[in-house]
Amino acid sequence: MKPFVFLIMILSLIVATVGITVFSLTIGKEKVGEMANPQRSEFAKLYLAYDKLKQEYYKDIDQDAIVNGAINGMLDALGDPYSDYMNEEEASQFNESISSSFQGIGAEIQERDGVITVVSPIKNSPAEKAGVLPNDKIMAVDGKDIKGLSASEAVLLIRGNKGTKVTLSIKRGESAAMDITIVRDEIPIETVYAEMMDDQVAHIIISSFSTNTYDELLDAINEMNSQGMKALVLDVRQNPGGLLNSAIDISTLFVEDGKPIVQVDVRGEKDVTTASPGERVKVPVTLIIDEGSASASEILAGALSESANVPLVGVNSFGKGTVQTVNDLPDGSNIKITTAKWLTPDGNWIHEKGIAPDYVVEYPSYAMLAPLDPSMILKENQSSEAVQNAEEMLKAVGYEVGKVDGNFDAQMTAAVKKFQSDNKLASTGELTGESSFILMDKLRQKILNEDPQLLKAKEVVLELLKK
Numbered sequence: 019m020k021p022f023v024f025l026i027m028i029l030s031l032i033v034a035t036v037g038i039t040v041f042s043l044t045i046g047k048e049k050v051g052e053m054a055n056p057q058r059s060e061f062a063k064l065y066l067a068y069d070k071l072k073q074e075y076y077k078d079i080d081q082d083a084i085v086n087g088a089i090n091g092m093l094d095a096l097g098d099p100y101s102d103y104m105n106e107e108e109a110s111q112f113n114e115s116i117s118s119s120f121q122g123i124g125a126e127i128q129e130r131d132g133v134i135t136v137v138s139p140i141k142n143s144p145a146e147k148a149g150v151l152p153n154d155k156i157m158a159v160d161g162k163d164i165k166g167l168s169a170s171e172a173v174l175l176i177r178g179n180k181g182t183k184v185t186l187s188i189k190r191g192e193s194a195a196m197d198i199t200i201v202r203d204e205i206p207i208e209t210v211y212a213e214m215m216d217d218q219v220a221h222i223i224i225s226s227f228s229t230n231t232y233d234e235l236l237d238a239i240n241e242m243n244s245q246g247m248k249a250l251v252l253d254v255r256q257n258p259g260g261l262l263n264s265a266i267d268i269s270t271l272f273v274e275d276g277k278p279i280v281q282v283d284v285r286g287e288k289d290v291t292t293a294s295p296g297e298r299v300k301v302p303v304t305l306i307i308d309e310g311s312a313s314a315s316e317i318l319a320g321a322l323s324e325s326a327n328v329p330l331v332g333v334n335s336f337g338k339g340t341v342q343t344v345n346d347l348p349d350g351s352n353i354k355i356t357t358a359k360w361l362t363p364d365g366n367w368i369h370e371k372g373i374a375p376d377y378v379v380e381y382p383s384y385a386m387l388a389p390l391d392p393s394m395i396l397k398e399n400q401s402s403e404a405v406q407n408a409e410e411m412l413k414a415v416g417y418e419v420g421k422v423d424g425n426f427d428a429q430m431t432a433a434v435k436k437f438q439s440d441n442k443l444a445s446t447g448e449l450t451g452e453s454s455f456i457l458m459d460k461l462r463q464k465i466l467n468e469d470p471q472l473l474k475a476k477e478v479v480l481e482l483l484k485k
Contacts, residue, residue: 064088089353090168098356099129099169100342106350108170122177123184124205125150126258127169133157134164134172137336138256138310140205141225148200149389149458150188152256152310157195158187178202190388193403198389210234212241218248219476224268227260227314232267239271239299249479250299251472252322253306255332259313262341262360266291269321271299277325278363280317282341288361293325302482303328304475307375312336319373320362329482330375331475339369377478379471384414384461392454398447400426408449408457412437415460 068088071079089103104112124143127134136154139145158164159175167175176184182202189195209231211223220242224231242250259265262280269279273293282289305328307319316335322328341358361367387407390396396405406424412433413419420429431447438445441456449457 086351093353093355094168096356098340100338100340100354101356102168102170102354104170104352104354108174109346109350109352112170112344112352112354120177120205120207121180122202122205123148123150123200124203125176127156127172127176129167129169129172132166134167134169137258137312141211141223141256143205144200144203148198150186150198150200151190151386152308153190155189156186157189160185161187180204193388196388197391199393208234210238212238214242214245214247215251215476217476217480218246219251219479220245220247220249221251221253221472221476223253223255224315224318225257227257227264227268229261229264231260231264235268235271236297247301249302249483251304251306251475251479253472253475254311254315254318255306255308255471256310257312257315258310258336259315259338262314262317265314265317269318269325270294270296272303272322272328273325274298279321279325280363281361281365282358283361283367284358302479304479304482305330306471306475307332307335307373308381308471309333309336309372313338316368316373317360320366320368323373323376324363324366329377329478330373331377331478332375332379332471333381334374335368335372337368337370337372339367377474379474382465382468382470384410385465387411387461390449390454390458392451394450394454396426396449396454398426398428398431405430408454411457411461415457415464 068084071084072081086103086105093101093103123145124140125145126137126139128137129135134156136145136150136152136156138152139150156164156172156176159172162175164172164175176186178184180203183199184202185197185199187195187197207226207228207230209224209226209228211225213221215221220239222235222238222242224235239247239250266279270293273279275293275295277293279291279293282291303322303326305319305322307315307330311319311332312335316338319330319335323330339359339361340356341360342354343357345353345355347353359367359369362373387410388403390404390408390411394404396402396408401424403424405426406422408426409419409422409424409430412430413422415437417433417437418429419433420427434449434453435445435447437443437457438447438453441453443453443456446453
């Protein structure tokens with residue numbers, strides 16, 4: 019569960035829409051009334067510009083495109099990546115992301131400084147399996163430059179029917195852009211995953227906060243209790259957020275009745291939400307966070323840390339401290355507007371700063387390697403960044419590759435042949451196709467088996483159990 023490069027995290031968030039939904043903290047849905055009086059003076063220039071276009075442009079204008087563009091322009095002028103206009107199709111996809119399955123690649127995206135950036139992929143999604151990572155910058159979709167597009171516009175290009183392919187040109191850090199081809203699939207909105215580890219420590223992953231997440235979590239907790247749960251590691255790595263009420267309900271399972279969960283600040287007026295009476299988790303708990311833990315995940319982390327003394331393990335969270343309200347328009351489109359900021363129980367605004375864990379545990383370097391392209395043939399006498407990634411992967415899973423320098427030499431060939439023989443593949447010494455897939459899968463399994471953040475969280479919660 020972490021942002022392991024090609025194998026990508028196993029936690030994830032919900033992104034709807036391309037499997038990518040600009041899913042943030044949605045605080046509610048309001049119906050927008052009829053448009054304001056068109057005689058209002060502040061709109062005079064807007065109407066004049068529209069009339070001039072309609073009367074004098076050299077060909078007929080697309081009225082819907084012009085109006086949609088005007089609305090988009092108003093929202094873009096805010097300079098707020100979380101406020102967005104969605105046309106009918108985009109709004110429909112957004113609504114699907116909250117409560118049902120959808121077809122796409124399964125990744126949350128956001129527009130940052132004019133660049134479409136991955137917040138994180140959904141657990142077990144095509145995006146995760148293809149190696150998409152948090153903070154990857156999507157430069158092009160199927161060869162089309164998307165710089166300057168909104169997240170909703172990018173989603174329409176990335177999302178598509180099950181079984182179809184989409185190629186993303188991705189820039190990661192300072193590396194050159196690379197193409198990743200992903201086969202779209204049905205993305206189920208299952209948001210809670212549970213397993214019992216040894217020592218009767220349960221590990222429960224929450225991948226997003228949607229309408230059914232609280233009930234899913236209750237079911238998972240009951241199942242873990244039936245298996246003799248003595249302690250719990252809660253995991254919101256790569257969870258981009260979701261519904262505010264879901265985060266509050268879930269926080270209440272761990273926070274004592276009457277203690278604060280979150281403060282919502284609307285233009286200086288603060289409303290504090292406290293934990294209500296009800297069911298509580300009675301075993302020691304730790305919470306794992308990372309740079310893909312955003313929005314509602316951070317509300318949960320803040321509430322558990324400051325109001326329940328739950329230790330946080332991992333790396334600094336994403337840092338999204340604002341609340342969005344979705345306003346439905348009469349034609350089925352909607353406007354998602356940042357209407358408030360939220361603060362932790364102690365009054366901290368974590369926006370663009372994130373929440374620091376009590377126990378900092380980084381990912382191993384091999385977890386951040388770029389995925390291999392199985393359609394490429396890597397062989398002796400080649401030199402490239404892809405070769406260096408392959409060297410790092412083979413070394414990580416136990417093969418002697420010699421010096422890791424991006425040069426496919428004789429020792430690298432011997433390592434590839436041994437890897438192929440060990441995995442009952444043709445020993446060609448060339449890395450491509452099935453060999454590449456199996457190598458990436460072996461590395462993913464290593465990362466899962468040696469997950470340093472999960473191991474530390476388990477260690478911490480077992481110490482709590484002794485007290």
